[in-house]
Amino acid sequence: RKEVEQDPGPFNVPEGATVAFNCTYSNSASQSFFWYRQDCRKEPKLLMSVYSSGNEDGRFTAQLNRASQYISLLIRDSKLSDSATYLCVVSRGSGNTGKLIFGQGTTLQVKP
Amino acid sequence: DGGITQSPKYLFRKEGQNVTLSCEQNLNHDAMYWYRQDPGQGLRLIYYSQIVNDFQKGDIAEGYSVSREKKESFPLTVTSAQKNPTAFYLCASSIPAGRTDTQYFGPGTRLTVL
Numbered sequence: 057r058k059e060v061e062q063d064p065g066p067f068n069v070p071e072g073a074t075v076a077f078n079c080t081y082s083n084s085a086s087q088s089f090f091w092y093r094q095d096c097r098k099e100p101k102l103l104m105s106v107y108s109s110g111n112e113d114g115r116f117t118a119q120l121n122r123a124s125q126y127i128s129l130l131i132r133d134s135k136l137s138d139s140a141t142y143l144c145v146v147s148r149g150s151g152n153t154g155k156l157i158f159g160q161g162t163t164l165q166v167k168p
Numbered sequence: 169d170g171g172i173t174q175s176p177k178y179l180f181r182k183e184g185q186n187v188t189l190s191c192e193q194n195l196n197h198d199a200m201y202w203y204r205q206d207p208g209q210g211l212r213l214i215y216y217s218q219i220v221n222d223f224q225k226g227d228i229a230e231g232y233s234v235s236r237e238k239k240e241s242f243p244l245t246v247t248s249a250q251k252n253p254t255a256f257y258l259c260a261s262s263i264p265a266g267r268t269d270t271q272y273f274g275p276g277t278r279l280t281v282l
Contacts, residue, residue, distance in 0.1 A: 160209055
């Protein structure tokens with residue numbers, strides 16, 4: 057089993073649609089959670105951190121379910137510019153190593 | 169402007185050659201990381217350093233070497249012992265040392281072995 061699993065997609069949606077990505081992780085000791093965005097042939101960039109209570113940033117909402125070891129990202133009112141690969145990222149464990157585990161990413165294609 | 173720079177952007181290497189990828193940051197970050205990304209795969213950790221003059225192997229360190237003589241710099245050498253070096257190499261940094269915190273990435277170096 058992969059440490060961080062994502063549905064690779066691609067998700068093809070029309071502009072204005074709402075789309076949700078899911079991610080599961082295997083290490084119950086993980087403490088930090090993130091969503092990164094990666095454009096084609098570019099470096100990953102932080103989209104948002106994920107907090108236990110859930111958090112929202114504009115059209116983006118992230119949720120964490122520690123009991124199920126499940127993270128989600130919801131994008132509302134999709135824009136063409138949202139087309140990218142979204143990486144689910146989880147810390148290695150409770151130790152303070154600074155090490156992260158990256159999922160393989162979910163590709164989103166927003167169409168006019 | 170603060171940030172992370174990597175050079176070169178593209179690098180071509182003949183089999184049997186060692187090459188060194190540059191990574192410099194002016195964010196005053198303590199920790200620095202090297203990752204490798206292959207098509208359709210997640211990032212895999214090669215080496216990381218939490219403080220100057222100290223570094224640790226990541227998950228796929230074989231065939232690679234690093235140094236951390238200055239806080240700002242964390243060069244990666246891809247040696248001839250690395251069997252499949254063609255990949256996208258990403259350097260990242262974070263603060264503070266010893267904590268899991270947000271990592272910021274440089275623009276990457278695409279290495280192709282001819």
